[in-house]
Amino acid sequence: xxxxxxxxxxxxxxxxxxxxxxxxxxxxxxxxxxxxxxxxxxxxxxxxxxxxxxxxxxxxxxxxxxxxxxxxxxxxxxxxxxxxxxxxxxxxxxxxxxxxxxxxxxxxxxxxxxxxxxxxxxxxxxxxxxxxxxxxxxxxxxxxxxxxxxxxxxxxxxxxxxxxxxxxxxxxxxxxxxxxxxxxxxxxxxxxxxxxxxxxxxxxxxxxxxxxxxxxxxxxxxxxxxxxxxxxxxxxxxxxxxxxxxxxxxxxxxxxxxxxxxxxxxxxxxxxxxxxxxxxxxxxxxxxxxxxxxxxxxxxxxxxxxxxxxxxxxxxxxxxxxxxxxxxxxxxxxxxxxxxxxxxxxxxxxxxxxxxxxxxxxxxxxxxxxxxxxxxxx
Numbered sequence: 001x002x003x004x005x006x007x008x009x010x011x012x013x014x015x016x017x018x019x020x021x022x023x024x025x026x027x028x029x030x031x032x033x034x035x036x037x038x039x040x041x042x043x044x045x046x047x048x049x050x051x052x053x054x055x056x057x058x059x060x061x062x063x064x065x066x067x068x069x070x071x072x073x074x075x076x077x078x079x080x081x082x083x084x085x086x087x088x089x090x091x092x093x094x095x096x097x098x099x100x101x102x103x104x105x106x107x108x109x110x111x112x113x114x115x116x117x118x119x120x121x122x123x124x125x126x127x128x129x130x131x132x133x134x135x136x137x138x139x140x141x142x143x144x145x146x147x148x149x150x151x152x153x154x155x156x157x158x159x160x161x162x163x164x165x166x167x168x169x170x171x172x173x174x175x176x177x178x179x180x181x182x183x184x185x186x187x188x189x190x191x192x193x194x195x196x197x198x199x200x201x202x203x204x205x206x207x208x209x210x211x212x213x214x215x216x217x218x219x220x221x222x223x224x225x226x227x228x229x230x231x232x233x234x235x236x237x238x239x240x241x242x243x244x245x246x247x248x249x250x251x252x253x254x255x256x257x258x259x260x261x262x263x264x265x266x267x268x269x270x271x272x273x274x275x276x277x278x279x280x281x282x283x284x285x286x287x288x289x290x291x292x293x294x295x296x297x298x299x300x301x302x303x304x305x306x307x308x309x310x311x312x313x314x315x316x317x318x319x320x321x322x323x324x325x326x327x328x329x330x331x332x333x334x335x336x337x338x339x340x341x342x343x344x345x346x347x348x349x350x351x352x353x354x355x356x357x358x359x360x361x362x363x364x365x366x367x368x369x370x371x372x373x374x375x376x377x378x
Contacts (some may be wrong), residue, residue: 031077037071043062048303049303078148126352127351153238155169175298185248187248188245190202191369224252229248241369298333302331
């Protein structure tokens with residue numbers, strides 16, 4: 001199937017109010033789709049099913065599943081397009097009419113978070129804001145194409161369910177990857193504007209934030225994952241930004257409910273919530289002036305069966321006829337995303353707050369992050 005035919009199928013699915021998702025993994029050229037063949041709202045709580053999962057920030061709420069057995073699954077290869085240059089000035093993309101009020105409210109929220117940290121309520125909290133902009137292009141397939149072109153190094157998706165809504169995103173952060181029993185995840189924190197190089201100097205606040213995230217993940221996985229390995233910290237690019245990243249890997253314990261247990265331990269991570277998790281999460285739910293819904297939730301392939309052919313270079317040709325089946329879960333944190341309703345795009349932007357955070361600089365960081373989505377809405 002060629003790209004134009006598949007994009008037309010997505011368009012038809014949307015017009016006919018049937019659920020679907022299209023997604024491309026970071027630095028890959030294969031676009032995959034699940035086209036659900038009915039409009040039922042399928043849910044999961046134990047994460048044992050096979051399909052595409054779309055879960056909210058608050059995992060106690062409904063996680064939506066597009067099941068494998070209810071879907072037409074297609075994929076095609078599209079050419080990888082060189083990452084577009086990003087203008088770091090958000091005001092040149094879309095003007096915000098009440099920018100002063102939005103700024104004051106977010107700075108006040110950050111100040112409240114810093115006070116709670118100094119009181120000992122938590123070490124870190126991730127505070128966010130919602131920004132609504134009017135858009136002229138409301139066709140989700142066209143917006144998705146622009147996301148694909150602009151962010152080849154991100155996990156880029158468009159997700160729709162008539163009973164939930166329409167979401168698109170280009171997230172840089174993996175929640176977890178499990179292939180049979182092999183597990184990997186990442187600790188991602190710290191943000192700077194990309195200035196043509198990843199050779200940057202990180203401040204103590206940013207390095208501390210990254211270490212908090214790494215420590216949280218390792219301590220929570222020690223009883224779930226064997227042979228835990230933690231890499232050195234590296235600087236990685238995500239669109240117009242750079243972040244600190246640490247790779248964490250190991251082997252999943254032999255337990256039928258292992259994946260559910262791991263998800264409950266990991267989500268939400270300090271990169272999107274804070275630490276300690278429950279205290280930070282409660283502060284977010286009580287103080288952020290909007291409901292996050294699926295922003296900072298997670299999404300992706302859940303328990304997908306994939307076949308692997310034997311190595312064709314092996315001398316025993318008879319063995320080449322055999323394949324083995326692997327079970328893969330490939331989940332990402334729903335960052336750099338937006339929800340579209342009619343002619344309105346709701347953008348979601350946040351940042352990690354620690355004891356040394358500067359409220360004005362935290363505001364500027366949300367401006368830089370908002371460019372990721374605004375760039376494709378021009």
